[in-house]
Amino acid sequence: MEQATFLDTNELVLNMGPQHPSTHGVLRVILKLDGEKVLGTECVIGYLHRGVEKIAENRTYVQFAPYVDRMDYVAAVSNGLGYCLAIETLLAVEIPERAQAVRVILSELNRIASHLLWLGTHALDIGAITPVFYCFREREEVLKIFEKYCGARLTTHAFRIGGLLYETYDGFEKDCLTFCDWLEGKVDEYEELLTTNRIWLGRTKGVGILNAEDCKDYGVTGPVLRAAGVKWDIRKALPYSGYEKYDFDVPTAENGDTYDRYLVRIAEMRQSVRIIRQGVENLPSGPIKGKVAKVLKPPIGEAYTSIEAPKGELGYFVVSDGSTQPYRLRVRPPSFVNLQALDKMCRGSLVADVVAIIGTIDIVLGEVDR
Amino acid sequence: MAEESKPGAEKPAEPAAKPPPKPGGETPPKPAAKPPPKKKVPTVMEVSPWESPLVDSLRERFGDQIKEFSSYRDQSFLVAELSAVVPIIEFLKLEQDFDYLVDVTAVDYPKRENRFDLIWILYSFARNTRIRVKAQAGEGDSPATVTSAYQTANWLEREVFDMFGITFDGHPNMTRILLPDEWQGYPLRKEHSIIQQDEDWVRENLHIESAQ
Numbered sequence: 001m002e003q004a005t006f007l008d009t010n011e012l013v014l015n016m017g018p019q020h021p022s023t024h025g026v027l028r029v030i031l032k033l034d035g036e037k038v039l040g041t042e043c044v045i046g047y048l049h050r051g052v053e054k055i056a057e058n059r060t061y062v063q064f065a066p067y068v069d070r071m072d073y074v075a076a077v078s079n080g081l082g083y084c085l086a087i088e089t090l091l092a093v094e095i096p097e098r099a100q101a102v103r104v105i106l107s108e109l110n111r112i113a114s115h116l117l118w119l120g121t122h123a124l125d126i127g128a129i130t131p132v133f134y135c136f137r138e139r140e141e142v143l144k145i146f147e148k149y150c151g152a153r154l155t156t157h158a159f160r161i162g163g164l165l166y167e168t169y170d171g172f173e174k175d176c177l178t179f180c181d182w183l184e185g186k187v188d189e190y191e192e193l194l195t196t197n198r199i200w201l202g203r204t205k206g207v208g209i210l211n212a213e214d215c216k217d218y219g220v221t222g223p224v225l226r227a228a229g230v231k232w233d234i235r236k237a238l239p240y241s242g243y244e245k246y247d248f249d250v251p252t253a254e255n256g257d258t259y260d261r262y263l264v265r266i267a268e269m270r271q272s273v274r275i276i277r278q279g280v281e282n283l284p285s286g287p288i289k290g291k292v293a294k295v296l297k298p299p300i301g302e303a304y305t306s307i308e309a310p311k312g313e314l315g316y317f318v319v320s321d322g323s324t325q326p327y328r329l330r331v332r333p334p335s336f337v338n339l340q341a342l343d344k345m346c347r348g349s350l351v352a353d354v355v356a357i358i359g360t361i362d363i364v365l366g367e368v369d370r
Numbered sequence: 371m372a373e374e375s376k377p378g379a380e381k382p383a384e385p386a387a388k389p390p391p392k393p394g395g396e397t398p399p400k401p402a403a404k405p406p407p408k409k410k411v412p413t414v415m416e417v418s419p420w421e422s423p424l425v426d427s428l429r430e431r432f433g434d435q436i437k438e439f440s441s442y443r444d445q446s447f448l449v450a451e452l453s454a455v456v457p458i459i460e461f462l463k464l465e466q467d468f469d470y471l472v473d474v475t476a477v478d479y480p481k482r483e484n485r486f487d488l489i490w491i492l493y494s495f496a497r498n499t500r501i502r503v504k505a506q507a508g509e510g511d512s513p514a515t516v517t518s519a520y521q522t523a524n525w526l527e528r529e530v531f532d533m534f535g536i537t538f539d540g541h542p543n544m545t546r547i548l549l550p551d552e553w554q555g556y557p558l559r560k561e562h563s564i565i566q567q568d569e570d571w572v573r574e575n576l577h578i579e580s581a582q
Contacts, residue, residue: 045547046546046548046550049548051557051564054557054564058564090443092443216469216470217520219471219472232495237498238498299411299412302415302442303443317489330473332491
């Protein structure tokens with residue numbers, strides 16, 4: 001090895017995490033650095049692995065439902081929706097329209113909550129302290145609606161296989177509409193704070209670029225894919241739970257960098273507000289639970305069902321052997337698959353950008369590790 | 371052959387005709403008014419054939435390497451020979467626009483000769499179609515990796531290895547991903563019991579018998 005003078009830079013391997021605050025949980029990233037420049041990264045994951053898929057094989061279909069809330073715990077409602085839809089596909093059961101509409105409303109509220117948490121913490125990682133307080137304030141209102149609806153704020157277990165357990169509470173519609181009106185102004189406020197902020201632009205423009213080709217190659221979905229210009233949203237492409245009846249746009253951007261992902265998520269919050277308004281205004285009356293047996297025994301078969309979770313495509317592949325327990329239940333987590341593209345996004349950027357890039361993928365380690 | 375690919379084929383299904391046991395032997399007041407509805411429980415996956423231009427071109431190209439084209443709950447899948455999977459997936463990607471590998475996973479049927487079902491889920495943005503490619507793999511089989519076609523497969527195949535112990539031939543980094551490197555066994559195999567695992571841990575680390 002050549003003698004290093006003080007002007008030389010040697011390659012340095014740096015450990016980031018698992019307890020680093022900007023890794024949003026327990027993610028360990030091993031960085032290979034040349035000075036400030038990132039030559040490559042490797043993710044070490046699994047610190048939160050609980051064996052969710054194994055647990056599923058040892059529980060009945062109904063018993064397992066609350067477990068899915070613990071994967072992506074900031075979007076528990078979406079997790080539950082995906083799980084219920086997967087089992088309902090196997091059972092081939094019709095879900096009443098009212099239940100579908102309430103599911104859509106709550107899922108969209110959850111999408112807003114998830115995006116708000118992402119925005120606050122992402123901005124905090126980059127150095128803007130103010131948005132996190134604002135975002136958590138608004139998110140609190142969503143959690144209050146969840147709490148009034150089903151008693152829980154985070155791990156909601158809001159839906160049941162076949163429909164809903166709870167009828168909406170008195171004033172649900174009013175709460176939702178009030179929140180929608182209120183949130184729109186707040187989103188404007190975030191945009192005022194960030195969208196044209198010079199520091200924000202400097203930290204996010206051109207950082208962590210992932211173009212459409214790479215997105216497809218890495219199987220990246222959700223806002224990251226849409227920010228690269230691919231107009232693809234499962235709610236539009238393969239509608240579920242009655243999404244085809246709602247009028248909304250799929251926001252996209254062009255450059256696929258951190259800034260564009262920010263714009264896409266901000267726009268998605270506005271679209272979610274549109275969906276919630278339509279859902280509340282046209283909330284059908286009627287039963288809230290379809291015809292499902294007390295003891296669920298899906299016929300022998302297998303099905304893959306996926307939804308557009310706030311972070312991307314969340315899929316459940318369920319194999320039934322005709323008994324009360326899943327023979328195999330596979331979760332296709334968006335965070336896990338999206339995180340794999342971290343290396344591609346980080347190469348060539350600076351150490352400080354790694355923090356921004358981890359934030360912009362919007363991962364939840366509970367879902368990465370399951 | 372087709373019977374073997376059905377999940378649960380080795381597990382005898384519930385006898386369909388068995389009526390639920392009535393509490394008490396005395397004559398119920400109205401036995402004839404509500405006889406328990408005898409639903410016929412299917413013992414195999416009730417698939418319907420999958421027909422489309424895509425199927426025709428796959429048949430033409432791969433012939434009897436693909437054993438089955440079926441569809442269940444409006445979801446299409448094909449069952450192929452393990453050795454033909456990579457050519458099929460590359461054909462689907464390069465010539466049929468299936469440019470997004472959604473998932474790679476496996477299912478364990480320990481009593482079967484080839485104990486694993488491997489499943490690749492593919493999606494095409496242009497066609498807006500999702501299909502599944504299935505193949506059987508035995509203990510010790512090393513299916514070829516699809517990382518050359520899709521980067522996604524890297525972590526997904528590592529997870530299959532981690533959970534089932536199936537090694538993918540040609541994979542750039544075939545190591546455990548979610549579990550620690552020193553972990554013994556493959557948890558999603560059916561013989562891996564969570565109770566047993568707990569008992570072993572308690573015995574080894576606490577030197578007592580587990581109360582599980």
